[in-house]
């Protein structure tokens with residue numbers, strides 16, 4: 001069961017960073033017209049949520065969630081790679097949402113639904129308990145200054161919301177090109193009682209084979225910040 005937050009409760013989840021970007025008028029109109037068909041509905045259980053997708057074999061379809069999909073390059077890649085599965089993308093940056101919708105249209109993918117809100121709020125209001133098979137968090141904003149660390153997405157409170165919404169054995173993949181944030185991620189996931197590292201002996205994981213190296217990752221690499229990957233399992 002999901003929860004409907006009051007306005008006061010919503011305000012507790014501050015979202016930092018860009019919200020709109022350079023959104024052309026025609027993209028704003030396209031977004032407004034397209035989003036209703038792609039939105040999630042509060043209070044759905046897993047079966048009801050999956051039934052909103054048009055995939056043929058919903059009983060074997062996996063439910064993926066990408067948080068902070070940016071311009072949607074990675075999410076669109078996965079959606080095309082796994083047309084039998086169902087994907088949810090969450091982001092607050094409208095220019096990126098618009099870019100994702102255009103990509104999905106161009107490649108003819110109909111297996112993605114989108115929530116435009118703070119990920120914590122989306123988890124509470126729209127993601128059913130025990131529903132997610134795969135979770136992806138690639139290159140979340142690093143907030144490197146110590147006084148800004150509390151803005152980071154990966155926090156114990158966030159993992160406490162996410163864990164019960166994942167199925168047992170479900171996988172969470174994370175990546176960052178900020179070495180200090182990668183250690184922070186590792187510490188937070190290692191310390192959490194519902195997550196276990198899939199890497200024998202612990203530490204970072206290799207980049208999963210089907211992962212696309214995005215423009216964002218390439219930029220970090222060229223700037224001398226190679227990506228580090230984590231792969232944990234919900235236990």
Ligand SMILES: C[S@@+](CC[C@H](N)C(=O)[O-])C[C@H]1O[C@@H](n2cnc3c(N)ncnc32)[C@H](O)[C@@H]1O
Nearest residue numbers: 068069070091092093118119138139140141216
């Ligand atoms: C640095 S970008 C990375 C984008 C993308 N994952 C990539 O690898 O190119 C981080 C993304 O997370 C989104 N974001 C930041 N805080 C968020 C939050 N609390 N909930 C949802 N999305 C968030 C931002 O809008 C941005 O698109």
